[in-house]
Amino acid sequence: MRKIILICLLFLYGCASTVQSKLDSVQNNFANSNFEPTTTSDALDQDNLDLLINGTALFHADKFKESDSLFEEFNKRNINETSSSISREAGSLLLGGNVNSYKPYMMDSLFVSYYQIWDLLALHDFSNARVVINQSYERQRKMSQEYQEMIEKNQERISENSQIKEILDKNTGDWLAFSDIMNPALMYLSGIYFLDRGDFSNAITYLKRANGMMPENTFIKQDLENAQRKIRPTKTTWQFIETGFAPRLKEDSASLLLFNVGLVYFSFTTPYFNNNFTPIPNSELLANVDAMFMTEYKEYRINETLRSFASAASKTALQTTMYNSGSDKSLLMGLLSSVYAVSSSNSDVRTWATLPKYIYVIRTENLNKLNIDDNIKNDIDKNSNNLIYTRIINDKTTDIKIINLR
């Protein structure tokens, strides 16, 4: 019997690492220019994370309509990123973090809008691109409000759990985060959209926000000045360059001695960063996705860890009761409760693993300053405004899309 239980424990440990290997395989596929969706099932049947990963994969594969429709399905699910249902909480508490459908970060939802705008611009569907920009503005406004509420709640909760706070604060010195939910790349892209169309009032709104988020970026400043002076740029090309991969999460654990219960082992997540970085000549930083992720992750981490600790404490109490039950089967019951405790204590390590680490931008009227091969430059209409989307995944893989704004 003990052998069976040990095999079960090993098997369940294997299940916990499945999520990691799935995300590794998604990133490897990207690195090898394999942009096939992870599943061919209908959008309605796909998990939230599959919708995000497959939406980007289809975008890279130039299947813009299909990509847009997966992102639309994600939007229609109307997921509230900051609140949780009772069933969801119960699922996490009893069976661990990976049992529920993927709960997107607010950042994910803003990136959905970002990629949808690219999808629609690539399709030259300027009318619906405007609708998505409007949606993203509304989204960002709402998220900013919810984020501030979440910070207030968390500060209150964590102050009551100083030992957990101490564990979470270890090795976080190099974490960079913002004070609000934002996506400057989304704001700048929206600003360019309006500026190119001569809608200066809307252009100012978005460019001001982008400028506020990235005050060092001189290209944003230049466009904001243009919008304020009602000057529509001509023969200008904006190249957005995405590099690397966004942070991923790994499972970590710690223990705390709890009075009347014993030593409680609980799990939590820790981010790890992809540090492959190649400087892009003539470019300026537009978005630090690492910092965008950390802005909200550090808040969710408090919630998740407190939940994990509460769950682990109750399971430890169950184990102790089983082992000390005094019955003939106390050892068996104790082992079974241990299996349950190990199998159901995993933390949610899922993230939208194909998002970039950094987004750079080049704004130029001189095509020689762009970060693309000379033979591709011939595809650019020199007499009009253009947007170029570029994704540099590694030395071998680069995805380039040239969009004429005429």
Add this chain to the structure above:
Amino acid sequence: MKKMIPIAISVALCACGGTSVVDLNDTREVDAMQHVMELEYRDWTNTAEKMTNSMIESGALKNKPVIAIGDIVNDTTQRIDSDVLIKKIRTTLLKSGSAQITTNFTGEDTNSDKARALRGNGEYDANTIAKGGTLVAPNMSLTGKMLQRNLKLDSGWFSSVDTRTEYYLQLTLTDLKTGLSVWEDEQPIIKQGTRAPTW
């Protein structure tokens, strides 16, 4: 009697769900349709009717102009095909005989160009091919915008209504000769409910 009760309950439950077709000629049935926060059939119909009447009554169409339908900017957070509104206005204008609509100029109809490309094609009777100088240029342009604003309401604990969505449908008729606006109108549609339509 006892046997009848479950049957009656089943019938009642069946009647609650399922699909039904609304008879658009029955005003009571249309009025009884459930209200939604998105723009829907009644909004389009009422707005188109008010807009068309306003245009006709303004006197801007007294010379039976040829109108080119231009851009209707969708500044909402919903993917709406502006044809839902415009088609109704066009058909009402055409039926009223107060204006004509060009479809060649706006590129909606490509067949009139294709028909002209047949000139010199021996397979076609030359007399049935449109002669040069027969297309009619527009002398007015109809453009517009659809706007949406979502407002949060200060609702009480027991109130399910917490959002107001204001839609504004704006149309402008411009005289192409002078570039002057000869008619403009705006129709607001205000809805209150639980959640602003975003997708």
